[in-house]
Amino acid sequence: MTLLATLKDLLRNNFFKVGLSIMVFLVLLSTVGPLVAPFKPDMAVGEFNLPPSLRHILGTDPQGRDVFTILVYSVGPSLMLGLMTGSIATSIAFTLGLIAGFKRGLVDDLLTNLANILLVIPTLPILVMLASYTRIVTIPMMVLTIAVFTWAWTFRSLRSQVMSLREREFVNVARVSGQGDLEIAFREIAPNMLSLIAISFINIVGFVVAYEVGLEIIGLGPPNMSTLGTMLWWISYTGGMARGEWWWVFPTIGCVVAIFLGLQFMNMGLDRVLNPRLSKT
Amino acid sequence: MPSKLSLYVAKKLAFFVVTLFIAISINFFIPRLMPGDPLAHMMGQMTSRPGGREQYEAFRKEFGLDKDLYTQYALYWVNLLKGHLGPAFSAYPANVEDIVMERLPWTIGLLSVTTVISWVIGNLLGGLVVWTGHKRLGLSMTVLAIVLNQVPFYIFALILIYLFAYIIPIFPLGSGYGVTVQVSFNWSYISSVLLHACLPALSIVLVSIGMWLLGMRAMMINIQESDYLRFAQAKGLKRNTILMKYAIRNTLLPQITALGMSLGFVMSGALLVEYVFGYPGVGMLFINAMNYRDYNLMQGVFFFTIVAVLAANLLIDLLYPFIDPRIRTAGEE
Numbered sequence: 001m002t003l004l005a006t007l008k009d010l011l012r013n014n015f016f017k018v019g020l021s022i023m024v025f026l027v028l029l030s031t032v033g034p035l036v037a038p039f040k041p042d043m044a045v046g047e048f049n050l051p052p053s054l055r056h057i058l059g060t061d062p063q064g065r066d067v068f069t070i071l072v073y074s075v076g077p078s079l080m081l082g083l084m085t086g087s088i089a090t091s092i093a094f095t096l097g098l099i100a101g102f103k104r105g106l107v108d109d110l111l112t113n114l115a116n117i118l119l120v121i122p123t124l125p126i127l128v129m130l131a132s133y134t135r136i137v138t139i140p141m142m143v144l145t146i147a148v149f150t151w152a153w154t155f156r157s158l159r160s161q162v163m164s165l166r167e168r169e170f171v172n173v174a175r176v177s178g179q180g181d182l183e184i185a186f187r188e189i190a191p192n193m194l195s196l197i198a199i200s201f202i203n204i205v206g207f208v209v210a211y212e213v214g215l216e217i218i219g220l221g222p223p224n225m226s227t228l229g230t231m232l233w234w235i236s237y238t239g240g241m242a243r244g245e246w247w248w249v250f251p252t253i254g255c256v257v258a259i260f261l262g263l264q265f266m267n268m269g270l271d272r273v274l275n276p277r278l279s280k281t
Numbered sequence: 282m283p284s285k286l287s288l289y290v291a292k293k294l295a296f297f298v299v300t301l302f303i304a305i306s307i308n309f310f311i312p313r314l315m316p317g318d319p320l321a322h323m324m325g326q327m328t329s330r331p332g333g334r335e336q337y338e339a340f341r342k343e344f345g346l347d348k349d350l351y352t353q354y355a356l357y358w359v360n361l362l363k364g365h366l367g368p369a370f371s372a373y374p375a376n377v378e379d380i381v382m383e384r385l386p387w388t389i390g391l392l393s394v395t396t397v398i399s400w401v402i403g404n405l406l407g408g409l410v411v412w413t414g415h416k417r418l419g420l421s422m423t424v425l426a427i428v429l430n431q432v433p434f435y436i437f438a439l440i441l442i443y444l445f446a447y448i449i450p451i452f453p454l455g456s457g458y459g460v461t462v463q464v465s466f467n468w469s470y471i472s473s474v475l476l477h478a479c480l481p482a483l484s485i486v487l488v489s490i491g492m493w494l495l496g497m498r499a500m501m502i503n504i505q506e507s508d509y510l511r512f513a514q515a516k517g518l519k520r521n522t523i524l525m526k527y528a529i530r531n532t533l534l535p536q537i538t539a540l541g542m543s544l545g546f547v548m549s550g551a552l553l554v555e556y557v558f559g560y561p562g563v564g565m566l567f568i569n570a571m572n573y574r575d576y577n578l579m580q581g582v583f584f585f586t587i588v589a590v591l592a593a594n595l596l597i598d599l600l601y602p603f604i605d606p607r608i609r610t611a612g613e614e
Contacts (some may be wrong), residue, residue, distance in 0.1 A: 012331055117300045119542050123568060124549035126307060127584045132571045132579070133315040209432040214553050216302055217435065218568050220354075232439070241443050256436055264431040 006195075009273045012132060013246035016269025022262030026075055026255065033072025041065065041073040041226060044253055052247045059247040062238045067248050070226055078228040081143065081212050082259070086205035088128025088147035093204070094197060100155075102185050112159070115152040125151045131220040139222050142215070146208050153207070154200040161196050167271050195274040199267055206263040213256055228256050289608050293598040296589055304587040308580050309357050313350065340367075366581045370417060371573035373384070377581035385585060387457055391478060392551055393593075395485040396540070402585030403488075403493025404536055411501035412524060423498065429491030434555035438484035442557065445480060451501050452480045457561040481558045485551060500532040534605055541597040544587060544590050 010016045037046045038055075044064035045056075052059045058067035062177045100111040129139050130145055165171065166189060174188045216220060216229025217236070235241060240248050325340055341347055348356070360366070366377035407426075410419045429437075445456045453459065458473040504510055504527075513523045554565030563582050570578035602608040 002417075042283060081472075095439040104303075113296070115294070115371050116542075118302055120300055120545045120591065121304050122545045122548040122552070122590060124552055125579075125586060126311070128567070128571055129311050129576075129579055129583065132574070133312055133576070142464060144513050214433065214435060214549075217553065218571070219572075241439075241447050244447060246443075249439075249449075253439055253443075255434060257432055259430060261477075268427055 007151050007173065008274065010269060013269040013273055015265050015272060018264050019265030019269060020266070022258050023266065026079060026258055026262065029072055029255075030076030030079060033075070037066075037069040037072050039066040039069045041070045049243065049245060058251055059245065061234070061248060062240075067251070070266065071251055071255065073226050074231050075223055078209065078213070078256075078259065081139070082205045082209035082229065085143045085146045085150075085212070086201055087210040088143060089151045090154060090197065090201045092147060093151040093158055093200065094193075096151070097155050098162055098185050098190065099167060100117045100219030101159040102166060102181065102189070104163075108159075111155070116154045118149060118152040119230055121267075126213060126221060127211065129213060136221050137215075137220055139225070142212065142222060146211050150204060150208055150211065154204050156191065158196060158200060161193055178279070189219060197269065199270050199274070202263050202267045202270070206260050209256075209259055228252060228259075232256070286602055289602060290527050293480060294469060295597060296598075297595045301587065301591055302461075303571050303586065304363065304591075306354075308587075309354060309581055312580070313353075315455045315474070327458060333593065343367075343526065364582065367370065367577050368542060369570070369575055369578040369581070370459045371570060371578060374570035377578050380578065381566065381581050381585045385560060385589070387560065388551065389483070389553065391555075391560070392547060395482045396544075396547060398482075399486045399489035400493055400536075400540055402410050403490040404497045405489060407494040408488070408501055408524075408529065408532065409498025410498050410530070411451075411505070412431060422494065426491040426494040426498075430495055431487060431491075433553070434484050434488050435551035437488055438481065438554045438557045441484050453477055454480075456559060458572055477560070481554050481560050484554055485547070488550075489547070492543075493536065497532060498537060501528065504528060504531055531582050534601075536600060537601060537604065541594045544593055548586060548590050 007256065014281060031267040042065070045066050046060045046063050046064050048058055048060060048062050050060040056066050056068065060069065061067055096111050096115075102267055126149060127145055131142070134141065166184075171184060173189055174184050179187070212221075212227070213229035215234065217232045219233050219237075221227060221230045221233070235245075235252065320337065346353065364378055369375050369377045369380050373379060406422060410422050413419075442454065444453045453476060457477055458464070458470060459477070462470050462473045464470060510523065510527055513527050518526075551562070552564035552567060554560070555562045558566045559565060563586060567579060568588075569581040570576075570582065
């Protein structure tokens with residue numbers, strides 16, 4: 001199947017369409033939002049804890065800041081953190097998966113066991129300890145530590161795909177025609193894994209966003225940066241739920257949930273188009 | 282020549298030991314790789330109190346922090362094996378192990394019950410969705426599972442709290458049991474505990490059901506194409522016989538492996554659920570310790586959490602041969 005045909009199939013798939021629309025909506029919210037937002041996110045612009053009105057369509061927070069403005073400024077950083085961490089984690093998983101599946105033997109044993117160990121050890125406590133020891137959580141540090149601890153799931157599926165691909169006829173042909181290991185790995189095997197890599201990438205982005213929001217919700221986010229997680233932390237810190245400020249609670253939770261749903265629906269669509277057996281039921 | 286079973290058991294035990302070793306080493310090295318004096322970090326405000334300086338020196342000696350890194354590492358293991366984790370600086374002079382042990386039953390209780398419930402229901406639904414072949418029901422269940430599956434526990438917990446503790450206040454918040462209830466073995470205590478556990482449990486169960494349902498569904502679809510299932514159908518076996526004797530037995534095995542693998546992940550999620558609900562388990566303890574910068578307590582919680590997760594994992598691995606005859610008998614894989 002050519003790339004163009006796949007894309008056409010994807011755009012006909014309802015799951016993918018729903019997922020893509022959600023993600024496009026979030027991206028628009030985070031790019032166009034700050035341009036049209038009437039206020040600045042870090043400025044007190046009205047009374048405290050105002051309910052929604054024409055001036056403040058999502059009301060104001062306990063510091064008198066406009067919730068809608070904060071929200072549109074927060075979605076972007078959350079998405080960016082997720083994409084950055086997801087790319088790094090996927091790259092680690094892909095590189096190691098390629099090496100393990102292709103080399104086999106001792107290297108494979110070592111990497112597979114390392115992945116299994118990382119899977120069994122609860123990641124969040126480690127991240128919390130790292131973050132609280134360093135006191136100031138910088139963005140590169142957060143991205144790197146989460147990536148280092150989350151590549152393992154993806155590694156497993158990518159590795160088994162490499163294992164099955166390397167037994168195929170075209171790999172044998174390449175080997176007979178004198179291509180080296182590296183050439184086979186990157187020119188013959190890697191291009192055949194694009195669909196699995198796409199699915200893994202989307203999966204892992206959802207996964208790391210969950211960790212990032214989780215760290216931020218207990219107050220371990222990067223300082224001086226508003227994300228959806230820090231908004232949730234602020235809500236629980238100031239008791240926004242207890243005061244029943246749904247205009248603050250629901251849109252924030254809604255945006256977080258939208259990220260997960262958007263990614264997951266896109267993935268279901270990809271899965272069905274690229275792996276047609278699953279679409280039977 | 283060792284039998285296949287003993288080889289399997291040895292492998293799993295080795296994995297247990299190595300993982301425990303690595304996790305505990307991570308636990309040891311994290312504070313020591315960070316800039317600054319770990320003990321000063323740990324003791325926090327305590328050093329500035331009267332007598333704090335002397336105490337600091339005493340702890341420094343007791344934990345061997347005046348020695349080089351390797352001696353410290355060895356000493357750390359000795360203390361750990363003796364079950365001596367040192368004081369919790371935020372609740373001084375209480376010991377870390379005592380505090381954690383008090384909280385651990387809450388977490389283990391919550392997690393074991395919710396994990397079992399969601400695993401059973403999720404697999405049942407996932408299997409039925411494919412096996413009954415009901416298109417509309419199958420699709421709606423799958424979509425629901427997708428929606429539930431990717432949302433982290435704590436986000437779901439926040440939604441439940443807002444709906445059922447604040448807007449419609451039918452469930453209590455903030456503790457393991459009511460403040461007026463006496464801790465004793467009677468109905469009012471037990472019912473209070475159950476009532477307080479409802480929302481935390483629900484947020485874990487609903488999300489996990491989605492995960493198991495999707496996994497089982499994919500597995501069922503895969504084996505429907507398999508030769509042995511086709512052959513069983515061709516032989517004219519009854520559908521129920523095929524389901525019970527072929528389909529379920531083959532699909533449950535990977536799901537049991539996945540159960541062991543998921544425990545660490547579930548534990549991470551439960552930590553935040555406890556925090557969100559104020560549930561008195563080790564997750565809440567961990568985050569409180571973090572807020573007080575009580576690093577010794579944090580490390581203690583991590584240690585016990587790791588041991589619990591790994592032990593549960595090992596238990597599943599050791600039960601596996603009873604379910605999968607291929608490991609008990611000869612042959613590869």
